[in-house]
Amino acid sequence: MSEMLRAPAEVKYADELDYLESVDTDPKPFSWRLSPRMVRLFVLGSERADGLDREIPQKWFGDRTFVERSIVTLASDRGLLLIGDPGTGKSWLAELLAAAICRNSTLVVQGTAGTTEDHIKYSWNVSMVIARGQSRESMIPSPIMTAMEQGVIGRFEELTRSTSDVQDALISILSEKYVSIPELNDDNIVFARPGFSVIATANSRDRGVNDLSSALKRRFNFVRIPVVTNKRSEAEIVRFRTEELLRRHRIELEVPPTLLDILLQSFADLRTAAAAATSDDEKLESALSTAEQIGVLEDAILHSQFFGDRMLRAETLAGSLMGSLARRSPEDLAILNKYLHGVVEPRAKQDGGGWEGFLDGGRQAIAALS
Amino acid sequence: MTAAVAGPFGALRQQLTDAAVAFADSPDALAGILAGLVDDVDRALAVPLEIFPVCHHSPASALAMLRRLRAKQPRVIYLELCEDLQPLLGELRNCRLPVAVQAFAAELDGHPAEWGPLSVVAPITESSAEYQAIAYALETPGVELVLVDRSTDHVFQWLPRDRPEPTRPGGGEVDAGEDGGRPGDEGALHGDAVGVEIGDLRPGFAELEAYLLHHGKVRHWSEWWDQYVEQPLADADHDTYRQVMVLIGSLFRRLRPARSARLDRDEDRERYMWTRMREHLAASGVDPADCLYVCGAFHAASHVEQFGLAADAPAYEISPRTGTRWHYGLIPSSHSAIEAQFGLAPGSVSIAAATWTKALTRAGLTGYRLDGQRGSRTRAKGRRAVAGAVPGTGVTDRLSGFLAAPPEPGGLDEAELRGWCVDIVRLARRNGYLASTADAIAVFETAILLAGLRNRARPTPYDFADAAVTCIEKDVVPGRRDVRRLCEILLGGDRVGQVGYDALPPLARDVLDRLRPLGLDLEKRTVQRALLDLDADPRLAPCSDLLWMLRYLLPPDAVRPIMGERRLGHRSIQESWDLALGRNQRALIELGYEGVTVEQVLEQRLRRAVRGPEATASGALAAVEEAIRLLDSPRLVDELGARAVELLAAERTVDDAPEVLRRIRRLLAHYRATAPALPAWCAGFVTAGYAHYCTLLPTAVVDEQTGVRQVGAMLGFLFSMESLALSLGCDRTQLELAVAQSHPEAPAKVALLWAARHQLGLLPLAELRARCADLLANRLVVPTFPQYLSGFVQALEPVPGLAPFVVELMSTAFGQLPDPILLPWLPTLITTLREHGPELVPLLIREAGRTFPGGLATLDAWVPPWAAPAAAPTPAGPVARAGPVVRLLVDHPEAVDAVAGLLGCPGEWRRADAPAHAEVAALLSQHPEATEAVAGLLAAGTG
Structure with a gap:
């Protein structure tokens, strides 16, 4: 085995x-x-x-x-x-x-x-x-x-x-x-x-x-x-799969619960936006499935492990999220940019915490991708 | 064995206590609960008045009730239902179930006004225990039915007053439409009424319900109940049924948050019910052993002091009802409406109805049924009980056996399941699915496998539905209904009740009577088309009148005109209507709570519209219009009109001025066309309006809250009604003063005022043109120019003669402004026009069409009318200098002189020697033939 x-x-x-x-x-x-x-x-x-x-x-x-x-x-x-x-x-x-x-x-x-x-x-x-x-x-x-x-x-x-x-x-x-x-x-x-x-x-x-x-x-x-939209179930899935991944890579790294919340919340926000979109140009190409969340988290963890300080940070998570979801330029980038400024920015001001780092990381990632 | 474990349930109590000690971390708490359950059963069974616990829409309860009624034949039945609904129950025989008993109050006294209108419904289905009790009591001579629950007034009285609105108050109610709500007509049959029902039984908090569903491996509460209570109790004997139901009631009672408002209310209800029963027993002297108390299982495990018939119980004082006047009636209900209102799984009530029918057939019983009841089954009324009353026997423990026994194989039998499989495939095919016999076989097999996986000996209807979805549903739904919905239809479908003619309120009966000439069955639930040729058949005219009134009073889809209209002074000679009164029976019945005829209700509504605190002058004018249009009652019109004058005079804002202007213009036109003289209120309205708007004009033009549209409408009223107002004694000076006092600051209003001054003759067009030219020349002002323009556009209403000038102004602006200013300005212009003058823009476009050249060819030579050189003053008219006419006039000037004298202009005769047009004279003198020929013709004519 x-x-x-x-x-x-x-x-x-x-x-x-x-x-x-x-x-x-x-x-x-x-x-x-x-x-x-x-x-x-x-x-x-x-x-x-x-x-x-x-x-x-x-x-x-x-x-x-x-x-x-x-x-x-x-x-x-x-x-x-x-x-x-x-x-x-x-x-x-x-x-x-x-x-x-x-x-x-x-x-x-x-x-x-x-x-x-x-x-x-x-x-x-x-x-x-x-x-x-x-x-x-x-x-x-x-x-x-x-x-x-x-x-x-x-x-x-x-x-x-x-x-x-x-x-x-x-x-x-x-x-x-x-x-x-x-x-x-x-x-x-x-x-x-x-x-x-x-x-x-x-x-x-x-x-x-x-x-x-x-x-x-x-x-x-x-x-x-169906796509899992229940937040609790989704958290369970992400946690389960991530643990498996960490075990597989023999990585000693802890995923802070606040970052997991940010990841789930951001996907929930983007799904809501996609559901409300009237044309394909207004929604991300990604299906925003649970597997993609896991992919984003996996990416962020590996990045932190090998190129970072072995601590998962909101900035890294944001970079990974933007990198995974921005498939079309300029449509996806525009949607993510709008999301950052319309949703994440007010939330960072109001709640602070990890959202501030998430906002910074997201901005940098979009600047790099644009 | 101690005293605590004595009695019939001693062994069970001991067993449960031992289990608590063995399994729980803190045995005392668990032991308290478990032993408490048994105590509750023991206590409920010990009451001399037999308590019969039920659950709502439970066929098992209904069956147990039927059996018990036959065996016991009680003389008095106490029922947990609002006591003031009792008189209505007899009317159930005129209805097709399910229907809901309704209490309705529109005018509140003692309840917060913002809660109104209040509506309470108690739906009644045939497969319910309460219907069996009601039918038995009403059909058996000498049996009395007593409703003992708090009145509908108390439902709202006991609500916390700080709640914003009473969405789900009272007991026995649950939040509607958690996931069971289905959109559609049938699901909304109860409107926003508060639901009450007998025997609500649900876990007291969400976690408990979630726990039970999870471990029961079911999706919905209805399914859990069906599997774990309904089926095991289906064939249980009376004692077992009673003990188990009290046990479950006690379980949910004990496992709920302590000191919740809901529990307090439930306990108050129990005090109320026991107090009422004690009162009745004392007054009638009936032996409690001959009585039956039908209540929810939850209330059977009550702990209030008044529980039981012990003499030492403290008295409970029932608060008096408020002054609110309640109206009562029956409204149609449906299975889906009940499911939506009480948060049941979709289809569960239909399944309950099917189970009830099946159980009756299996047991060879006939349910009690009210005489004359309409319904799907055509069975005769309930078989009268023949057995003698059974004496009460001692209590024996049936719980231990029930709890320890393995589940009986229930659910579907094979033949029934096979039938369903075949039927669902047939139904699916009709709905576009490519289903075949192979699918029927697969559904059958899958249903059995699913039941096995879910620990059920036989598949339940829920398993069957899952199996059907698995085997028949593919990637797309071909028609309107998916397989799950088809299963619901198959398992009984939605049944919609109907209130019979005799149970309708007088107004609804009157409506149906008066519409009889249409020759339609209006009680049907389908939409029916009525064709009224009023010219050919004048007898239909009253029907048409009634339909227009109903159109005003009922929801839009109840009566819908397809062809024909009724405006002020206009009636169609042919009308066609889509009538759906059967589907909107509730609305018609609720209309019946307001009065006995439609006319009376309409009159009341119109009066209320003008008398309410929110009434406005424009609203009152609308009411006047409706009164003329629908009722043709001069008395009411005068009353409403007089009220409109009062309202207008009392208004301090001019927000409604455009609406007022539109409506009064329409009414004046109507009266001018139809009446010899204006009614007094109309004259009063014009004079009051003239004075009112003159007074408010100076403040309105400076008030930032008042829009330019409103000021435009005020001026429109003042100018367009001026002649009428002056003839009625108003003074024009008032208007001139008002205009002189107005000093607007907003550009749009400035433009409006300029237009008004122009109309009054205080500002000539040349000066107006010069002012506008100054504005355009001043680059600092140019950005606000659209505001001026929108003011001028609004001025088209009061000063229609200004249209050419507005077109000129706009053309000048386009022509003169440089692009850097013009282009950014255009969007502002468009948005300004769109916002402020949607109905005036067409007028402007028409005028522009008149001014500008119509074709490209003429464009090059076109000169704007305002840019054209001023034409030389032309003589008053063409002067004919010769010919027979001139000769006639010269020879006989008396007649013309007399006419001139009458008109007061003593003119002088002029010689035609000096020709005004030399060229014409030269032409005529060179070619006199044509003229002479004409003169000859004229001479011949006169000769």
């Missing part, structure tokens, strides 16, 4: 999963390693009332019903499509679910414009085909096909980024639950074993690029993950 930069969830939380498996007495669907209730508990964390000997921390923050609906979808005949704005935790939820259900979250196909049907079904090891002819040995199964063979969960990230014909290769996989290999004369069908299902994610901002066909839509249950 220590050799991995980022361990997958089933490795990272192996202890917890082992423990939960050992105490799980509920019936399990198919070949699931945990019962649906335990999967929920793994994702959402335990409470005293659950009567467990050890505490299971919460790993995904959001409405409980989303998780429940996702779990039951996977236990049913349909695939699960998590849809939402970028940075709302879709992939993280998919990874956690796959890890909890089958202890393998790495069977992933990444949807891109270059994804082909081979990535979903199978391809051939050309040299082996030349040497020995086409056989199961010379075939390279895709992650989805591997998931079918093993009866586990396959993941398809950014489904709507791949083209429609590639997407439609999933239709037969999801309805017939087998893939035929016409190149082989015998043993030419791979049947899915019980427990196989697909978790796909799609970015709602990509709508219209490669829309799903109605046939494919029918085979997926959609669970829409």
